[in-house]
Amino acid sequence: MLNEKIFKKLLDIGNLVADSKGFELVDMEFVKESGNWYLRYYIDKPGGVTLDDCQLVSMELSKMLDEMDPIPYSYFLEVSSPGVERPLKKDKDFIKYIGSMVEIKTFEKIDGKKNFTGILKNYSNDTVTIEDGKTYSIPKDKISAAKLKFEWNEEQE
Incomplete structure (x- = not known):
């Protein structure tokens, strides 16, 4: 190491x-x-x-x-290349991909969950806001991994 x-x-x-x-x-x-x-x-x-x-x-x-x-x-x-499911690590990554589907994993449970998949709605004050039918505000320091989530649709197959 x-x-x-x-x-x-x-x-x-x-x-x-x-x-x-x-x-x-x-x-x-x-x-x-x-x-x-x-x-x-x-x-x-x-x-x-x-x-x-x-x-x-x-x-x-x-x-x-x-x-x-x-x-x-x-x-x-x-x-x-980082691929279509590129990691989101820097502040500018979160800002750039507002409106995109993301997958976020946390170190500890937030609202009873550690895995979130939804639309990245906002990033401010080191808080990521995503929506999957419910809105979640996730402190950036609680995120263990974040990446874009590629969505397959029938036209791509």
Whole structure:
């Protein structure tokens, strides 16, 4: 696992590269899967990202990471889109997606529930308001995970 200083440095590198290429860094994770470490950066831009976009950012990140060498052991670097069910982490994410279907999980029960799926109605004063027939106000510090919820309809099938 990485200490906070190294994790911040990796975030800074990701933001620097993404910004310089015209992308938004949506998220970053460093995880162990099947005995291997993976450093994953998730990028986005209006209209979505392509495989070529991911390759471009990956090449730039790889150069910087090789020069700085902030991780003391081997890992795989991956760059991808956050997908249609992108995570909502930053204040601007919640504001940008007002009116969208979201899925929110909380650390503790709020009105007897820990899982909420509904329309994101508002975000202010670090409170997320969603509606699923009933309106819920959820303090942001109580949210363990939030993401867009993709809705399938018959026209898409």
